[in-house]
Amino acid sequence: MSLHLRAAALALILCSALSGACAFDLQSHRGGRGLWPENTLAAFERSIRLGVTTLEMDAAVTADGVVVIHHDRALNKAIVRDAEGRFLTRDDLLIHRLSLAEVKRHDVGRHDSSTKYGRDFPDQQAIDGQRIPTLAEVFELVRRLGAKDIHFDIETKLDPRYPEDTLAPEPFVDALLSVIRAHGMTPRVMVQSFDWRTLQLLHKKQPGLRTMYLTMDFPDYSTVRDGTWTAGHLVKDHGGSVPRAIRASAGDAPGVIWGVNHRNLTPALLKEARGLGLVVIPWTINDQARMAELIDWGVDGIITDYPDRLRAVMTDKGLPLPAGVK
Template structure:
C-alpha cells in the first residue's frame, strides 16, 4: 500500500473504477469554473482534475490554457474576445475578473466540440483559493488532481518553476488540503520541484506520445514533456524511475499490457480524457484505476450498466 493516502480516490479495486471530473464537467458545464466544480461534486464525483496558471500579480488561477481562448471568453459588455488571445500571465487577477467564461461560441471549432455545455453569464475565472475554499467546506470529500501548467517560454528559468510550485503549494496548505491533493503535470522536471517543496503530496505524471494529435483549441503540452524518442524504457517504467506515484496517460496511448506493467510497478493508472462509450469500455477492459472525463455522469451510468462502482 502506498504511503500516500491521497492516492486512494484515484486507485481502483474489485468492481471499482474511479471517475475524475475533467475541468469539472466540461461536457455539460463551463470548464474550470466554481459552477462546474460544484455541479461535479453534487453528482457524487469527488475527484476533480483542473489546471493552474499564475497571473501577472502571481495569483494562481484555475484555467487551462496559458492564453484565454477567444471562443470561451467574453468582455464586460458580453462581446466575444477577438484578435490575438490574451496571455494570462500578462493580466492581473482584477483584470481577469472582468471577463466572462460562462459559455462557448458555437460558431467556433472549440465551441462545436461541446454542444451540450450549459451557456451561462457572469461566470468568472476562479482564483485557486476560491476552488480550495469550496473543497474545504465542512462535509466536503473532494480530492484534487492539481495540474500545474508550465510555460514553454520559461522552461529554462528555475525561479519561475520554483515560484509557481511554492505559490500553489502554499495555497493548498492554507486551506488544509494537502492530505487530499495530488500534484500533476506534463512537465516532469516541474514534478521534481513539487517533490522537493511538498514531499508529503504524491506526484502524478501526465503523458502523451507525439504521434497522437492535440485536440483543437487546446494548448499543447508536448513541448514541456519528456523526449519519448530517447527513452530506453517504457513510459510507466520511466514514471516509476522518476519517482512518480501515479501515471496519467492519454487514452489513445494505453494498452492492457502497459496498465499491467504500471500496476506491477506500484503505479495506479488514471487515463485522460475519455468521453465516448466505446472508449470508456476499452479503458475499463484495459484495467485502468480511473477515468478522467468531460462527462462524469456518462461514465457513472456506464459503470452502473456494467455492474461497477466509482466509489
C-alpha cells in the same frame, strides 16, 4: 523495496487518499466541460452534486501572484467575453501578465458556438456571469458544500518551449503549494503536468504529495521523445518505456500516477506500469464503450468531460458510485 511491494504500498496510499476505500477515481475534466462551462465554480459545484471523486482543473498564476483556474496560458477567446459581453478576438492576453482584477473582469459562462470548441461541446449549458476562479475559491466552495470526500487534480500550465509565458517552475510550484497548504488540502490534492520539472520539484518540496505524469505520444506530436517536457529524461534510455521513464523521474516517491492519453494505453503497458508501482488514470475519455473497455482492463480511474456518462458505465460494471452532495 521490491516492485511488487512498492505496487502494494502505492495501492494502500491511493485507497487511504480516497477516503479509506479502494475507489475508482471518477475525474470530472475541467469540472465536466461537456455539461457546464469549464473550470468554473458552477461546473465544480454541479460535478460535486452529481457525484464525482475528483475535480480536475488547470492552474495559472497572475501577475500579482494569485493562483487561478484556467486551461490556457492566455485567456481562451473561445470561452472568454469582455465586460461588454463580446468574445475576445485576440489570444495573446497571457494570465501571467494580467492582475487578478483584470482576469476577473471577464465572463467565462458560455462558449462561442461558432468555434471548434463550441462545435465540440454543443450541449454545454451556458451559465452566464461565471468568472475565472482562484484556487482558493475552489477550496472554499468545496468546504462550504461540505464535500469532505472530494479530491483535486490540478494541472500546472507551463510550457517549457515558451518560458516567458508563465512563472518559472519553482516559483509556480511555490505559489501553488502555498494555497494548497493554507487550506489544509495537501492530502486531497494530486498535481499533474506534462512538464515533469514541476513534478520533480514537488517531490522535494512536499514529499508524499500525489503527482501525475502526463504523457501523449503520436507521430505528429509527442511530449516524451526529446526530453523537452520530461525534464531531460529520454524514453529511449529506458528501453522505449514511458512507465520506466516516469519511475526514473520520480525515483522512490510514493503516490505517482501515470496520466496517459488513452489512445496510447494498452493492457501490456498497464501491466508494466503497475509492476513499477504506478497508478494509471487515462485521459480524456468521453465514449462510453471506451470507458467500459478501460474499466475491464483494470485502470484506476478515468478523466472525462462527461461525468454523467462515466457514472452510467460504472453502474453497468457494478462499481460503487461516489455520492453526490445535496
